Amino acid sequence: xxxxxxxxxxxxxxxxxxxxxxxxxxxxxxxxxxxxxxxxxxxxxxxxxxxxxxxxxxxxxxxxxxxxxxxxxxxxxxxxxxxxxxxxxxxxxxxxxxxxxxxxxxxxxxxxxxxxxxxxxxxxxxxxxxxxxxxxxxxxxxxxxxxxxxxxxxxxxxxxxxxxxxxxxxxxxxxxxxxxxxxxxxxxxxxxxxxxxxxxxxxxxxxxxxxxxxxxxxxxxxxxxxxxxxxxxxxxxxxxxxxxxxxxxxxxxxxxxxxxxxxxxxxxxxxxxx
Amino acid sequence: xxxxxxxxxxxxxxxxxxxxxxxxxxxxxxxxxxxxxxxxxxxxxxxxxxxxxxxxxxxxxxxxxxxxxxxxxxxxxxxxxxxxxxxxxxxxxxxxxxxxxxxxxxxxxxxxxxxxxxxxxxxxxxxxxxxxxxxxxxxxxxxxxxxxxxxxxxxxxxxxxxxxxxxxxxxxxxxxxxxxxxxxxxxxxxxxxxxxxxxxxxxxxxxxxxxxxxxxxxxxxxxxxxxxxxxxxxxxxxxxxxxxxxxxxxxxxxxxxxxxxxxxxxxxxxxxxxxxxxxxxxxxxxxxxxxxxxxx
Amino acid sequence: xxxxxxxxxxxxxxxxxxxxxxxxxxxxxxxxxxxxxxxxxxxxxxxxxxxxxxxxxxxxxxxxxxxxxxxxxxxxxxxxxxxxxxxxxxxxxxxxxxxxxxxxxxxxxxxxxxxxxxxxxxxxxxxxxxxxxxxxxxxxxxxxxxxxxxxxxxxxxxxxxxxxxxxxxxxxxxxxxxxxxxxxxxxxxxxxxxxxxxxxxxxxxxxxxxxxxxxxxxxxxxxxxxxxxxxxxxxxxxxxxxxxxxxxxxxxxxxxxxxxxxxxxxxxxxxxxxxxxxxxxxxxxxxxxxxxxxxxxxxxxxxxxxxxxxxxxxxxxxxxxxxxxxxxxxxxxxxxxxxxxxxxxxxxxxxxxxxxxxxxxxxxxxxxxxxxx
Numbered sequence: 001x002x003x004x005x006x007x008x009x010x011x012x013x014x015x016x017x018x019x020x021x022x023x024x025x026x027x028x029x030x031x032x033x034x035x036x037x038x039x040x041x042x043x044x045x046x047x048x049x050x051x052x053x054x055x056x057x058x059x060x061x062x063x064x065x066x067x068x069x070x071x072x073x074x075x076x077x078x079x080x081x082x083x084x085x086x087x088x089x090x091x092x093x094x095x096x097x098x099x100x101x102x103x104x105x106x107x108x109x110x111x112x113x114x115x116x117x118x119x120x121x122x123x124x125x126x127x128x129x130x131x132x133x134x135x136x137x138x139x140x141x142x143x144x145x146x147x148x149x150x151x152x153x154x155x156x157x158x159x160x161x162x163x164x165x166x167x168x169x170x171x172x173x174x175x176x177x178x179x180x181x182x183x184x185x186x187x188x189x190x191x192x193x194x195x196x197x198x199x200x201x202x203x204x205x206x207x208x209x210x211x212x213x214x215x216x217x218x219x220x221x222x223x224x225x226x227x228x229x230x231x232x233x234x235x236x237x238x239x240x241x242x243x244x245x246x247x248x249x250x251x252x253x254x255x256x257x258x259x260x261x262x263x264x265x266x267x268x269x270x271x272x273x274x
Numbered sequence: 275x276x277x278x279x280x281x282x283x284x285x286x287x288x289x290x291x292x293x294x295x296x297x298x299x300x301x302x303x304x305x306x307x308x309x310x311x312x313x314x315x316x317x318x319x320x321x322x323x324x325x326x327x328x329x330x331x332x333x334x335x336x337x338x339x340x341x342x343x344x345x346x347x348x349x350x351x352x353x354x355x356x357x358x359x360x361x362x363x364x365x366x367x368x369x370x371x372x373x374x375x376x377x378x379x380x381x382x383x384x385x386x387x388x389x390x391x392x393x394x395x396x397x398x399x400x401x402x403x404x405x406x407x408x409x410x411x412x413x414x415x416x417x418x419x420x421x422x423x424x425x426x427x428x429x430x431x432x433x434x435x436x437x438x439x440x441x442x443x444x445x446x447x448x449x450x451x452x453x454x455x456x457x458x459x460x461x462x463x464x465x466x467x468x469x470x471x472x473x474x475x476x477x478x479x480x481x482x483x484x485x486x487x488x489x490x491x492x493x494x495x496x497x498x499x500x501x502x503x504x505x506x507x508x509x510x511x512x513x514x515x516x517x518x519x520x521x522x523x524x525x526x527x528x529x530x531x532x533x534x535x536x537x538x539x540x541x542x543x544x545x546x547x548x549x550x551x552x553x554x555x556x557x558x559x560x561x562x563x564x565x566x567x568x569x570x
Numbered sequence: 571x572x573x574x575x576x577x578x579x580x581x582x583x584x585x586x587x588x589x590x591x592x593x594x595x596x597x598x599x600x601x602x603x604x605x606x607x608x609x610x611x612x613x614x615x616x617x618x619x620x621x622x623x624x625x626x627x628x629x630x631x632x633x634x635x636x637x638x639x640x641x642x643x644x645x646x647x648x649x650x651x652x653x654x655x656x657x658x659x660x661x662x663x664x665x666x667x668x669x670x671x672x673x674x675x676x677x678x679x680x681x682x683x684x685x686x687x688x689x690x691x692x693x694x695x696x697x698x699x700x701x702x703x704x705x706x707x708x709x710x711x712x713x714x715x716x717x718x719x720x721x722x723x724x725x726x727x728x729x730x731x732x733x734x735x736x737x738x739x740x741x742x743x744x745x746x747x748x749x750x751x752x753x754x755x756x757x758x759x760x761x762x763x764x765x766x767x768x769x770x771x772x773x774x775x776x777x778x779x780x781x782x783x784x785x786x787x788x789x790x791x792x793x794x795x796x797x798x799x800x801x802x803x804x805x806x807x808x809x810x811x812x813x814x815x816x817x818x819x820x821x822x823x824x825x826x827x828x829x830x831x832x833x834x835x836x837x838x839x840x841x842x843x844x845x846x847x848x849x850x851x852x853x854x855x856x857x858x859x860x861x862x863x864x865x866x867x868x869x870x871x872x873x874x875x876x877x878x879x880x881x882x883x884x885x886x887x888x889x890x891x892x893x894x895x896x897x898x899x900x901x902x903x904x905x906x907x908x909x910x911x912x913x914x915x916x917x918x919x920x921x922x923x924x925x926x927x928x929x930x931x932x933x934x935x936x937x938x939x940x941x942x943x
Contacts, residue, residue, distance in 0.1 A: 003627055004470055004645050005463065007371040016364045017380075023361075024387045024447065027398035030408055034401070044411065087294035094287055095277035105298060113505030113549060115522040116309070116542045119529050123312065123539075124305035150302050153294070169276075182286055211391045214507050214522075218529070228393050235397050235512065244401075247394040258389040262382075467626055468659035468717075470646045472673035472724065482672075486663045 028251070035244030052245040062230055062246065069227035072141050072216075073209040076148035080205045081198065083149065084156025091157075092164045109154040118218035121147045125219060140224055147219045148209040155208065156201035163197025196264045203261035207254050312539035331540035340524065344544070347520040350435075350510075351503035354442040358450040358499050359492075361443070366454035367480075370461075381455070388448035396512050399441050403431040403513070433515035441509040446502060450495045457491015458484070490560040497556045501549050521545055577602040577760050578623065578728060583632035585618050592618045594784035595632070600728075605754050605761045607775035611807070612766055615784040617732065620764045624653045624730055637727060647676075652721035653730040656737070658713045660705045666692070666716050667701035673724045691723035694753070711742050722757060731763040735770055747773055768808050772796065780804050796856075801943050805854040812860070812908050814853040814938070818845050825935075828853060832904035833882045838875035840935035845942070853938035857911035860937075862898060862923055863930040874935045881932040884908065889925055898923060900931055 007013050038049035056062055087106060091099070109117070121143070125131045131143040167190065175185045191198075213228045220226065227250070234243045280287040313332070315325040334340065369380045387395065402408045410428040417426040431437060461484065469479040485492065507522035514520070521541060528538025578600040585593040593615040600606045608616035621627045623634060625646030634642045641649050652673070661669050667688050674684045692698050695715040705713055714734070721729055734750065735743045751774055754761050765771050771778050772792040780787040780795065780803075788800040799805035802813060819836050820827035826843045827836040828851065837853060845851065863870040869881035887907070888899035898910045910931055912923070923929065 004476075004625065005371050005466065007368055013364055013368045017368055020361055020365055020447070021383065023444070024384075027402050027444070028387065028390065028395070030401060031394070031398040041406075083294045083297055086290045090287070090290045090294065093278055093283075093290075094280055096280050096287075102295070105303075106294075109302060111501065111549060111553065112306075113501065113522070113545055115505050115507050115525055116306070116546050119525060119538060119542050120305035120309045122529060123308055123535065124301075128305075128308055146301060150297070153297075157294075182283070207389070213391075213393050218526075228391065231397075232393060232508075235393070235400070243397065247391070247397060250394060251390050254391060255386060255389055259382075262385075462657070462659065464655045464657055464659040465661060467624075467646070468653070468655055468661070469672070470626075471624060471651075471653050472676060472720065473647045474672075474676040475647060478676060483661060487661075 031244050032248045032251070035241055035248045037241045037244075040240050052241040053249075055242050056245050056249070059242075061225065062227075065225045065230035066227045068141060068224060069210055072144050072148060072226060073206050075141075075145045076152060076209045077202050077205040079145070079149035080153035080156050081202050083153040084158075084201055084205075085160050085194070085198065087153070087157040088160035088164055092161060092167075106154050106157055109151045110158075114151075114212075114214040117147075117151060118215045121150075121215065122218040140221075143221075144216055144219050144224060144226070147215050148212060151212075151215065152205040152208045156205050159201040159204060160194060160197045163194055163200075167193050200261045200264045203257050203264075207257050207261070210250075210257075211254055309539045309542055312536050313543050315536040315539075317534060317536060331537045332544070334537060335540050335544055340541070343519060343524055344521055347504055347522075348548070350439060350442060350520060351500050351506075353439055354446060354503045355450070355496055355499045357439070357443045358447050359454075359496065362447055362450040362454055362495070366451050366458055369451075369455050370458040384448050384451050392445060392508055395445055396441055396508055399437075399444055400432065400512060403437050403440070405430075405432065407431070432513060433518075435514070435518045437513040438510050438518045438520070441513040442503050442506060445506075445509060446499045449502065450499045453491050453495035453498065454488070457488040457494070460491075461487055490563045493556050493559045497552050501552055504548065505545055574601050574603065576600065577637060578762070579633075579635040580619070580623075581633045581635070583619070583622065583629045583634060585615070585622060585627060586630045591784050593622070593629075596781075596784075596786050598779060598786060598789065600760060600762060601777075602760055603758060604776040605751070605774055606763070607771040607778040608762065608764045608781060609768060609771040609778050609807075610766065610781035610787075613783070614781040616764045616766075616779075616781050619781070620653075620730055620732060620762065623728075623762065624651055625649050650727040651730060652724055652726040652728075653732065654714070654717045654721050654734060656732040656734075658710075658717040660713050660716050660720075662705050664705075665701065666697065666703050666705070666708070669705070669716055670701075670720045670723055673720065677724070687723050688719075691719040694722065694757070695719045696749075710737060711746070714738075714746075718753070722759070726759065728760045728762060731761060733765055734763060735765070735767070743770075750774060772808070780807060782807070797939065799854060799939055799941065802852055802854070802941055805852075805939065805941060810857055810909060812855040812857065814855060816851065816853060818843060818847055818849045818851060821845060821847065826940075832902050832906045835879050835881075837938065838879040838935050839938060839940065840874060843940050849942075852941040854941055855908075855933060855938045857897065857909040858895075858913075859933050860908065860910040861932050862900075862910055862912055863932055865928040865930065870930050870932045872932055872934055880935060881930055882908075883928065883930050886923060886925055886927050886929060889923070896923075898929075900929060 034045070035052060036048050036050065037045055038051070039046035091103060091106075125143040125147075131140075171189050171193075172185050175189050180188070211228065213232065216226050217229060217232075220229065227246075231243060231246050231250070234240075234246070280291075311325050314327050314329070316328065316330065335344070365380075365384065369377055369384075372380060400407070404410070405428045409431060414426040414428065417423060465483055465487065466479055469483045470476075474482065504520075505522050506520055507526060510518055510520040510523055511526075514523075522545075525538050525541045525545070528534045528541065532538075576599040578598075580596050580598040583593060583596045583598075584591065596615075596619060608619060610616050618627060622629050625641070625644060625648075629642060632642070633640055636650060661672065664672070667685075670691055671684045671688045674687060679687070688701065689698070692701060695718050697712065697715050697719065700708075700712070705716070708716065714737075731750075735746055738746055747770065750761075763771075763774065772795070775792060777789060777791050778795055779789045782803050788795060788804045790798070790800075795804060795808055799808065805811050806813065814830045814833075814837075816828040816830035816837065818826065819829050821843055823842045824840075826839045826841065828839065829836040830853070839853075843851070861870070861872070865883070869878050869883070871877050872880065882902060884900040884902045886898055887901045890897040890899075893914075895911055895913045898912065900908050900910060902908065908931060
């Protein structure tokens with residue numbers, strides 16, 4: 001029996017939800033479906049085929065680009081995990097002059113439009129601190145790695161800080177009472193508590209890096225192609241279901257990683273809400 | 275937990291404080307500062323830029339040609355935000371009052387497209403909107419079923435302003451729903467019940483009680499939809515025509531083909547100032563209603 | 571509608587949440603003009619019943635009638651009923667006057683008329699002149715009055731109150747209790763109140779419904795509930811009680827005798843009990859009805875029962891001094907404990923009935939309430 005506030009049970013709202021859902025999901029579903037199209041066309045269905053996926057794996061450039069993206073993501077995740085955790089610890093533990101401005105500053109990378117960051121890094125790495133070209137792989141990806149780490153470590157700090165908020169300070173005091181010093185307290189008491197936040201933050205940073213287009217577009221040189229950039233040129237110039245296939249794979253990867261991160265944080269969010 | 279002063283644990287303070295702060299200053303603020311100085315510069319030779327301290331670039335940015343693009347970008351962003359609000363408010367309402375299990379499902383369902391790559395989402399829309407895209411193909415097939423009609427003219431659904439707005443709404447809708455939901459969820463249900471009890475209908479209650487009290491969340495949603503929409507690059511690039519350019523596309527051109535970095539820098543900073551202005555508006559509104567809530 | 575005739579009727583009302591039965595087949599009548607209380611421990615279903623009356627929950631089974639009309643499916647904004655919420659639900663973004671006038675505005679009442687009625691309502695709850703204040707400038711008690719005024723200004727047929735006094739501190743609670751009583755008399759509307767505080771219910775209500783686990787236990791006036799409880803639950807829930815379990819040995823039209831373990835002689839009651847000999851029943855004996863007598867060889871005789879009856883000897887094992895009265899716990903030879911309440915009519919004298927002292931407990935033949943369940 002529905003009460004007066006049981007809005008979801010009313011059909012106008014259900015219809016609206018269905019329409020919005022269709023709007024959001026149909027294009028994506030069409031994209032995934034047509035990645036199996038046995039034809040060069042992406043809107044006329046011919047038959048089921050896996051040939052585009054096979055073609056992806058044959059495309060050397062694409063595979064290399066994917067490899068680049070993975071390396072960049074891994075490296076930048078590591079850096080932003082360290083920086084973000086340190087920043088979270090700083091804000092969680094200390095009270096100092098300039099804390100509020102620092103917190104605002106830490107939030108800037110999240111708010112500044114991507115294009116502004118992109119051009120800033122472009123200028124920085126070509127004119128000011130030129131990243132040496134002709135570096136062996138993977139060092140030639142350094143500029144992109146630095147750029148990714150910079151914009152993602154604020155997110156990591158956010159996530160880790162949320163996790164730290166639920167830390168019971170009495171545990172650290174008990175450890176100190178038993179004789180442990182700073183480093184041991186950190187390693188044995190705090191890190192285990194922070195692990196879900198660290199993992200969630202790492203997954204978030206990894207996804208952000210893997211997905212990024214604009215900043216990478218501006219920071220990369222001609223010989224450092226990443227996966228989204230390669231897909232972009234495919235979209236622009238050679239539209240075949242191969243693009244659909246590449247997109248489907250990327251969807252699966254990022255959706256899976258994010259679901260994992262949310263699931264890890266979910267227990268935390270639920271506890272905080274209680 | 276008591277917050278410590280740096281003097282109480284200087285070693286730890288330095289260890290945790292220095293790396294992020296140094297990185298922020300050296301690799302975030304510094305590049306931005308460089309761009310900022312460039313905005314006051316001029317192209318001397320093909321590779322040299324002299325910082326002359328002139329406001330010429332900003333003046334040029336406000337000339338009719340570029341001002342029009344700036345205003346059009348703001349218009350697109352505003353229209354996108356409005357459409358997202360209209361589409362998203364009922365969704366947020368439905369989620370707020372759903373059962374616990376349905377709530378989780380709906381939230382994940384709304385967020386899943388958000389976690390999909392922007393490029394892919396835009397590409398998916400392209401396939402739908404193109405001249406040979408799914409919509410036109412479907413319409414064409416239906417058209418062909420009716421005998422005696424002239425040949426089907428595909429609708430121009432792409433490479434124009436319409437496609438850009440549709441694309442922007444498509445990409446930013448989840449941005450709007452979440453803060454709306456968060457604000458609605460925090461609302462005291464007994465206030466809605468009281469309004470109904472006193473004789474108001476659902477729409478009147480929505481307008482008189484829910485929206486005024488959820489205003490900070492609504493403003494949040496508006497701001498975090500407006501700002502990314504304003505600075506969008508990929509969507510107008512892939513879905514827009516030559517006269518649907520937004521400010522990010524113009525900026526990109528300055529740094530690539532046009533090779534006018536100072537001008538591009540000025541444009542970038544104009545975009546950033548707009549962003550900060552929007553944020554300040556939001557901060558003012560949220561502080562005003564936070565004080566009202568705290569006194570309750 | 572003549573005063574005293576039923577204005578609200580619950581017919582077979584049941585509410586289920588999944589497997590949980592919150593309200594179980596409740597049949598109840600509320601009469602016009604009365605102050606009615608729904609009383610019970612938390613989780614007993616009283617709030618659910620109130621919310622179904624207001625329209626915020628829909629019964630799984632049964633009907634609710636107001637003024638003879640079936641309102642079971644009607645939405646809350648269409649019922650002639652207004653509610654004062656437990657947390658008051660005063661709109662924080664509107665002034666006091668706008669809050670009180672909200673229901674009138676929604677009904678389309680014009681500005682001047684609305685302002686007049688708002689002033690009237692504010693005066694009724696003693697908040698005159700505070701119309702332009704905002705809720706965050708008011709105290710909790712004042713906000714409650716705003717909620718009251720807001721509900722009353724619409725002149726509903728019934729006013730619902732959800733735990734109206736629970737959020738107030740003790741002194742304010744007492745003052746508010748008197749005020750609510752006077753308000754109801756003044757306005758003449760039927761009030762239905764939900765509370766878990768039996769003092770509140772007994773003090774305010776004309777009639778009271780006691781609920782437990784979704785079931786209606788008893789509906790009666792406060793004095794009837796206290797003196798003539800219908801079940802052990804009601805006897806135990808309202809006030810404190812000594813529950814004695816016994817077997818019926820004699821049953822005559824004008825008296826009965828019940829054998830209780832630990833008490834030598836069967837208890838003598840001054841009325842008959844319809845039941846077969848040997849039936850188990852319970853006697854609810856309130857502490858204030860037990861008299862304490864100093865130890866003597868012979869048990870005290872109160873004159874309304876054969877000698878040696880309605881009396882038992884024991885030792886005082888605990889004394890609780892409560893100011894206006896003292897509560898004595900007396901342990902009988904078999905280990906049973908009985909509670910006796912004695913007014914401190916004279917200034918406290920420590921020597922009067924001290925800890926460890928042997929005493930006689932005695933009561934009148936009419937004092938125990940007989941309970942069959």
